[in-house]
Amino acid sequence: MTLKIYGINFSSCTRRVAVVCKELNVPYELVTVDILKGEQRSAEHLVRQPFGVIPAIEDDGFELFESRAIGRYVVAKYGKGSGLVPDPADIAATAKFEQAASIENNNFDPHAGQLILELVIKPTRGIPSSPERVKELQATMASKLDAYEKILSKQKYLAGDTLTIADLFHLPWLYGLTEKANLDLIPSRPNVARWYNDISSRPAWQAVKDFA
Numbered sequence: 367m368t369l370k371i372y373g374i375n376f377s378s379c380t381r382r383v384a385v386v387c388k389e390l391n392v393p394y395e396l397v398t399v400d401i402l403k404g405e406q407r408s409a410e411h412l413v414r415q416p417f418g419v420i421p422a423i424e425d426d427g428f429e430l431f432e433s434r435a436i437g438r439y440v441v442a443k444y445g446k447g448s449g450l451v452p453d454p455a456d457i458a459a460t461a462k463f464e465q466a467a468s469i470e471n472n473n474f475d476p477h478a479g480q481l482i483l484e485l486v487i488k489p490t491r492g493i494p495s496s497p498e499r500v501k502e503l504q505a506t507m508a509s510k511l512d513a514y515e516k517i518l519s520k521q522k523y524l525a526g527d528t529l530t531i532a533d534l535f536h537l538p539w540l541y542g543l544t545e546k547a548n549l550d551l552i553p554s555r556p557n558v559a560r561w562y563n564d565i566s567s568r569p570a571w572q573a574v575k576d577f578a
């Protein structure tokens with residue numbers, strides 16, 4: 367049975383899952399849960415995702431939510447040997463991967479998500495964004511990306527010289543920040559620019575960047 371992703375084509379979290387599936391050529395069916403209509407809070411969806419957000423998956427009777435956990439599951443089940451998550455027997459590579467995953471989750475995602483909220487989501491809903499908040503978030507994001515620049519000046523990807531899902535997980539927000547919010551965060555940081563050009567030009571991302 368085809369893996370079902372419960373989400374919506376424009377959602378960043380849905381595309382975070384879809385890009386991992388595409389990278390591994392795992393077919394999926396997108397079952398639309400329309401967050402603009404509030405369907406994420408329907409009784410039916412709350413059974414799949416008790417926190418009332420998307421995405422969630424169902425794969426041959428197995429259910430899971432949280433986009434990053436889903437990405438790890440997809441690699442564990444369908445991507446053995448892909449290197450997208452290191453072999454647990456390689457303790458050093460696994461530790462560096464966990465470090466990279468933690469960097470994305472803590473140093474990138476919260477600030478990037480808030481910037482997207484202010485600069486992309488609020489304007490589309492007619493809600494005024496706060497210039498002070500944007501300024502503060504942009505400064506935080508810039509300092510975080512300065513740290514990325516240091517890391518990426520020594521290695522190709524965030525966990526080392528091999529692409530992992532920790533890199534791929536950045537794509538929806540980085541795309542939103544650079545190409546939807548038109549923020550100039552990347553070109554002044556040559557190693558971040560090289561890394562972003564590399565990961566964003568992958569066919570998997572090109573296939574889902576606008577719609578999962």
Ligand SMILES: N[C@@H](CCC(=O)N[C@@H](CS)C(=O)NCC(=O)O)C(=O)O
Nearest residue numbers: 377378379401419420421432433434
């Ligand atoms: N940590 C969750 C975050 C899920 C999330 O915030 N999803 C957003 C779409 S990207 C959503 O459902 N928003 C609608 C809402 O908050 O009501 C994950 O990664 O799956």
